Amino acid sequence: MGFAIERDGDLLAVSVDGQLVVGNRQEFKQLVLDEVEQGARRVLIDFSNTGYIDSSGLGALVSLGKRIRERGGELRLAGLNEDLRTLFELTRLDTLFKLYDARDTALVGF
Amino acid sequence: MEWIIASDVSEIAAVVEAVAGACVAAGFADKACRLNVPVALTEAMANAIVRGNGSDASRRVRVSACITDDTLRVEVTDEGNGFDLAAARALCEDPxxxxxxxxxxxxxxxxxxxxxxxxxxxxxxxxxxxxxx
Known part of the structure; x- marks a missing residue:
């Protein structure tokens, strides 16, 4: 499990490798917050290599989304497979976030 | 299968992997093994560790899993006094x-x-x- 970050100006892309769960959500959240403090405003989280997300991981995304909006930015989520979409739909978080199948499509107009 | 672990969330992944693997071997549906079992068990264990035992490493969590012909049963026991499951579930009705x-x-x-x-x-x-x- 781990996170890979790419930064290009105010664009931040974070790939989540493995799971986003109670055991690593704080590391993930702090990593993104640090980048936001350093000017990242367009934030893309790529779940192409993610197995599953638990409620702690979903909560971290909600928290980050609020913080990024407060700073005038936007959070987009990409690479969600059918399983992950199920989680967002069950929790109605598909109404809160913009979800994209792939990173390329998420970057259009971003 | 049975595990007795310390109240540390880093202990969750190995147990979840073992139970999900047993479900794969027993022929449960792919999605159940990839999503339903790992997420639900992670939630139950995280609740036990963080809410039940207050992340006190000296307190233990016991996990037992049993697969019969058609059913997986997993029990997660902490040393706490429990919580109001109905109230926690009802949070989703909050606007x-x-x-x-x-x-x-x-x-x-x-x-x-x-x-x-x-x-x-x-x-x-x-x-x-x-x-x-």
């Missing part, structure tokens, strides 16, 4: 629920399992039941 950072764990357990039961005896136990489809 502000979507914007909340917490309050999805119990909801997800119910959504992903066929049955969730809890009781207090020698500690607080959550039982997750998933039938093979």
């Amino acid at each position: 502000e629920w979507v914007e909340r950072e917490d309050g999805r764990g119990v909801f997800l357990m119910h959504a992903l399992m066929d049955k969730v039961e809890t009781w207090c005896d020698a500690g607080h136990t959550v039982r997750l039941v998933l039938r093979r489809t």
Whole structure:
């Protein structure tokens, strides 16, 4: 499990490798917050290599989304497979976030 | 299968992997093995460690898993006094629920399992039941 970050100006892309769960959500959240403090405003989280997300991981995304909006930015989520979409739909978080199948499509107009 | 672990969330992954692997071997549906079982069990164990035992490393969590012909039963027992499962589940009816950072764990357990039961005896136990489809 781990996170890979790419930064290009105010664009931040974070790939989540493995799971986003109670055991690593704080590391993930702090990593993104640090980048936001350093000017990242367009934030893309790529779940192409993610197995599953638990409620702690979903909560971290909600928290980050609020913080990024407060700073005038936007959070987009990409690479969600059918399983992950199920989680967002069950929790109605598909109404809160913009979800994209792939990173390329998420970057259009971003 | 049975595990007795310290109240440390880093202990969750190995147990979840073993139970999900047993479900694969027993022929449960792919999605159940990839999503339902790992997420629901992670929620139950995280609740036991963080809420039940207060992340006190000296307190233990017991996990037992049993697969019969058509059913997975997993029990997670902590040393706490339990919590109001119905109230926790009802959080999803709050209009502000979507914007909340917490309050999805119990909801997800119910959504992903066929049955969730809890009781207090020698500690607080959550039982997750998933039938093979």
